[in-house]
Amino acid sequence: MKHMKILVINCGSSSLKYQLFLMPEGLNLIKGIVEKIGAADSFLKQETKEGKKLEIKKPITDHTEAFKAVVDAILDNEYGVLHNINEIDAVGHRVVHGGEKYNESAIITDDVIKDIEMLSDLAPLHNPANLQGIKAAMEVFSSKKADGKEVKHSATFDTAFHQTIPDYAYMYALPYELYEKYKIRRYGFHGTSHRYVANKALELCKRAKENTNLITVHLGNGCSITAIHNGKSIDTSMGLTPLEGLVMGTRSGDIDPAIIHYLIEKGLTDKEIIEMLNKKSGLLGLSEVSNDLRDLEKAALEGNKKAQIAIDTFAYRVKKYIGAFCAVMVKLDIIVFTGGIGQNSYLMRERISKCLENVGIHLDKERNKLVGNHTGMISTDYSPVTMLVIPTDEEEQMARDAYSLLMK
Ligand code: AMP
Numbered sequence: 001m002k003h004m005k006i007l008v009i010n011c012g013s014s015s016l017k018y019q020l021f022l023m024p025e026g027l028n029l030i031k032g033i034v035e036k037i038g039a040a041d042s043f044l045k046q047e048t049k050e051g052k053k054l055e056i057k058k059p060i061t062d063h064t065e066a067f068k069a070v071v072d073a074i075l076d077n078e079y080g081v082l083h084n085i086n087e088i089d090a091v092g093h094r095v096v097h098g099g100e101k102y103n104e105s106a107i108i109t110d111d112v113i114k115d116i117e118m119l120s121d122l123a124p125l126h127n128p129a130n131l132q133g134i135k136a137a138m139e140v141f142s143s144k145k146a147d148g149k150e151v152k153h154s155a156t157f158d159t160a161f162h163q164t165i166p167d168y169a170y171m172y173a174l175p176y177e178l179y180e181k182y183k184i185r186r187y188g189f190h191g192t193s194h195r196y197v198a199n200k201a202l203e204l205c206k207r208a209k210e211n212t213n214l215i216t217v218h219l220g221n222g223c224s225i226t227a228i229h230n231g232k233s234i235d236t237s238m239g240l241t242p243l244e245g246l247v248m249g250t251r252s253g254d255i256d257p258a259i260i261h262y263l264i265e266k267g268l269t270d271k272e273i274i275e276m277l278n279k280k281s282g283l284l285g286l287s288e289v290s291n292d293l294r295d296l297e298k299a300a301l302e303g304n305k306k307a308q309i310a311i312d313t314f315a316y317r318v319k320k321y322i323g324a325f326c327a328v329m330v331k332l333d334i335i336v337f338t339g340g341i342g343q344n345s346y347l348m349r350e351r352i353s354k355c356l357e358n359v360g361i362h363l364d365k366e367r368n369k370l371v372g373n374h375t376g377m378i379s380t381d382y383s384p385v386t387m388l389v390i391p392t393d394e395e396e397q398m399a400r401d402a403y404s405l406l407m408k
Helices: 063-075 110-121 127-140 160-164 176-182 191-205 258-265 270-279 282-287 293-301 305-326 339-344 346-353 365-370 394-407
Strands: 004-011 016-023 027-035 043-048 053-057 090-095 152-157 213-219 223-229 232-236 334-338 386-389
Touching: 004 127, 004 394, 016 063, 016 394, 027 063, 027 394, 043 063, 053 063, 063 127, 090 127, 090 394, 110 127, 127 152, 152 394, 160 191, 160 232, 191 213, 191 223, 191 232, 191 334, 191 386, 191 394, 213 305, 213 339, 223 305, 258 270, 282 293, 282 305, 293 305, 305 346, 334 339, 339 346, 346 365
Parallel strands: 004 090, 090 152, 213 334, 334 386
Antiparallel strands: 004 016, 016 027, 027 043, 043 053, 213 223, 223 232
16 A cells, blocks of 8 residues: 655635645644735644644745745644655645536646636636645646656545536526526535545445435535435535525525615625625624624524524525435435534534424434534434534545545
8 A cells, every 4th residue: 555645735815724644544644724825914824733833924925935835834843744845745736616527636737727727717716716726836846756756736626526416406497508608507516525524424324325315414604515326416505606505604595586686776786796695694694793603602592683593594594405405315314414513513403403303314412412523423223314423524535536546
């Protein structure tokens, strides 16, 4: 078995998150983040698996500078874990949109870079930032390793897992030519997380993917839910963009599209509306308190009505989607909760599960409370559907993808 060290990168427009894994064990050696890239008060924070912490405050002008800072931090004599940059075998990058072309992770070539550039049209906030990270990493890791090999870069696409969704589930009932001309359809996101927890659930339940039906519920600041049959995504709640579907931290999820026209008539600009739907809606918009469920649980306990409405609307929407996805499968076997809210809030899981006995989902309240934020079963022994909590790890999945691409 060949061992490799794989650096995994998630690049935003002003941030760069990184983790280094020893594969195939999936052992996380170090993790860190560079924030406020391009600002005067940028900083890097890093922690090794032994808990050694490093914090560097210095102006970091762009993503290439950020990468250099990351490499220096990983190689740091006292706080790092490597002696030489050549020890890194591959770099795995998160890319949000892979369009209709990418149904799995890919080794990054010039053609892949061109595709990611072209797909920026569909993900203008994310793909350009992901690309900046790829180009910066390629620049910093351009020199050949001591053994003459080049460091390979791989891309893991958020949309790829959902490329198996059938046409009747990914099409919007709009004029067909909008799909032909502009590729307007459901793509779905969080694919890496749904795939990771689904595979873990199958392992835990000792089930083959064939003939197993799952619903994976990812509830974090962004939220989405996926129906999985034979190991393949057959429907998901996010759409052309991550705005559709569940109520999220600051995103509205599903709304009547006519509301947009109505608001334009009331004098709002399209920019204001899209900003509102993405950043000022969801838990934050409804509660007028916070986008963080912890704050809302506290406010609701203190009698804040809007916080209670936000919590109830959130839970109701998840329940509704679970019902819908039960209806597209012959029989549901497993449901998995993950993401910051899905993993941590036993109260939210309890709210969502109320009345779901109707579709064979029986929550064991004690188990649900005791599981904490760890992997565990939360259904009753007699529940036809096994309910699980599984912490997601998109980074580990990305490292696994890079490893298997390199082993091909
Ligand atoms: P994520 O995007 O997956 O990191 O999830 C972040 C969100 O998880 C936060 O905004 C909170 O709403 C939620 N969260 C994290 N920890 C808890 C907790 N202990 N109880 C309730 N919600 C939590």
